Amino acid sequence: MANVAVIGAGFVGLSSAYWLMQDGHQVTVYDPAGAAGGASFGNAGTFANYACIPVNNPSVFRDLPRYLLAGDSPFRLRWSYLPQLTPWLLRFLASSSRRRYTASATALSHLLARAQDGYTQMTAQASLAAYVKPSECLYLYSGAANFAASESTLALRRSLGVNFTVQGRDEIARLEPGLAPIFDRGVLYQGSWFLSSPADFLRALQASLVARGLQMAGSAVTGLQPQSGAVHVSTDAGPSGHDWVVVCAGAHSKPLAHQCGDEVPLDAERGYHIMYPGASRLISRPIGWAERGFYMTPMEQGLRVAGTVELAGMKPQRHQGLLDLLHFASKRAVPGLGEPNAPWLGFRPTLPDGLPVLGRSRDSARVIYAFGHQHIGVTLGGISGALVADLVAGRAPAVDLAPFAASRFAG
Ligand SMILES: Cc1cc2nc3c(=O)[nH]c(=O)nc-3n(C[C@H](O)[C@H](O)[C@H](O)COP(=O)(O)OP(=O)(O)OC[C@H]3O[C@@H](n4cnc5c(N)ncnc54)[C@H](O)[C@@H]3O)c2cc1C
Known part of the structure; x- marks a missing residue:
């Protein structure tokens, strides 16, 4: 069992917490705004x-x-x-260009084909159903x-x-x-x-996870320093250490990725x-x-x-x-x-190519990115969380993550 920090309590962050806890990990979600404080609050709620x-x-x-x-x-x-x-x-x-647009559409279609898998088990709970x-x-x-x-x-x-x-x-x-x-x-x-009600759905998901041991930390993450075997997390309430960190801070993820060696546009x-x-x-x-x-x-x-x-x-x-x-x-x-x-x-x-960033950071395999879900973060939240859990567990991810690597923007 690992001690995992998830940054952000939107659809992607709380779904990641759900799937990580299914694997038995101890999870802390950091978010000063709490569940659904970002884009996850007011969207159109479609599973598209x-x-x-x-x-x-x-x-x-x-x-x-x-x-x-x-x-x-x-x-x-x-x-x-x-x-x-x-x-x-x-x-x-x-x-x-037609070539790059078709490549993005194809990569998205592979994620979308598995999107339901990210929610079927989660939404079977009565409080979410x-x-x-x-x-x-x-x-x-x-x-x-x-x-x-x-x-x-x-x-x-x-x-x-x-x-x-x-x-x-x-x-x-x-x-x-x-x-x-x-x-x-x-x-x-x-x-x-x-x-x-997307926000009430997420609040109910958070409540069910807290009942199973999820820690909610109402502080903003200000710094990430990968070290060997751990990641040091600085917050506005003080520092802490985690075995793994998952960056799901939506539109605020860029400076956190920068601290882990990745420049993402x-x-x-x-x-x-x-x-x-x-x-x-x-x-x-x-x-x-x-x-x-x-x-x-x-x-x-x-x-x-x-x-x-x-x-x-x-x-x-x-x-x-x-x-x-x-x-x-x-x-x-x-x-x-x-x-x-x-x-x-x-x-x-x-991101400018319409694809999210899903995968490990350049500086540390223990920092995992899951952000940039543009118009379909509700739809892809569940499967993104499942893929995050695959990466932490060292399982082969259910979808080829190569098109979603942060390194596609390098150089
Ligand atoms: C008008 C509109 C309609 C939409 N309709 C749909 C739809 O019908 N279907 C669909 O699939 N998608 C839709 N979307 C897109 C969807 O809402 C987003 O893709 C999704 O909410 C992104 O989720 P997220 O978890 O990545 O980010 P967010 O929900 O933005 O969550 C990120 C969280 O990170 C927190 N955070 C930020 N910085 C830090 C930090 N330093 N430390 C700690 N926490 C931090 C924030 O407080 C926030 O709560 C719509 C979006 C909009 C704007």
Whole structure:
């Protein structure tokens, strides 16, 4: 039995704690914000086993100017952040060739094919099963031309093992009568599901792990010093030593990786949500709107509209235009919605090639990285935790981790 520190109590960190404890390890999770204090709080809650298409795709060269300039675009760049973003952006554009995009999609599809394995056993517990809703995700297109433009990515998904059915106007109306009749085509993804409250799910997971001996430390990790046979962890509450350390600090992981010898071009794709209290009954499943870049999910606290992408760093200022876009577009899609509340900003941890970092650090095999899960950290949390436990145990990981190594950015 080893003494393992996990940094971060989001989907990736608490799933890692779960799988490490299944192997009998003593685990301490460090997080000043507690369970679901980061991006894991306010996401759309979809288990998106179909989401193997990374943001870096060849159409970016065609679409980027329109995305940057159109007033109703769900994508924004804060121009004052451009100087800091440039190295990330250049790598992002370099990763958007057809060859590299297909390689990223293929690697993601291998992780996604095992994603359910990361959750099946965990979500069998009654306290967690209560949040798991089996309704499949419906992804909609309001313009026939946009659906036609997506056919090559749908074909790639299918070739990578994603199962889906295409729905027409009448089928969409039958599936979701609360929607306005503005959608031409929809895609229903088989095997997908959703969480009715991602934050409550994680709090329940934390509670069940604490009952089995998990230590929660409410301090921030400020330093990591790998030594032979151990890792020294500095926190704002004092130092401690661990046999292994797992870095799952989401968008905050970059300085911790730097201390262990790895320069990773991690940045944040900021996203927003708003909530419509009491409106969950208007839809029965997560519904994505392709042109507007968001999902609407029926949650316990209300109907959540979550999405958009803003490249603007880690400062807390919100973009009112993107919140307004979520509001006006969701009311257009679901005319029965009233007024929203609880606007939220979250930071998706994103590497420029769209792949997470999963694997050992350069300086020490005892420091393991699991961060950078971009738009699909809920989906990949469970399997990432299982892979972390494989690395600590010295088992062959269930997925080839070579494409996810931090060293892919070296040089
Ligand atoms: C609007 C939006 C919608 C989304 N929808 C979906 C979806 O439907 N499905 C899906 O799969 N994914 C979705 N995502 C993505 C998903 O939310 C993230 O990928 C996921 O939450 C990342 O989890 P994480 O555990 O890596 O990071 P986080 O949840 O950000 O957790 C990291 C934790 O580390 C802690 N931390 C940071 N620094 C330190 C430190 N130095 N010491 C100790 N602790 C530290 C933070 O407090 C935080 O709690 C969405 C994201 C957004 C923004």
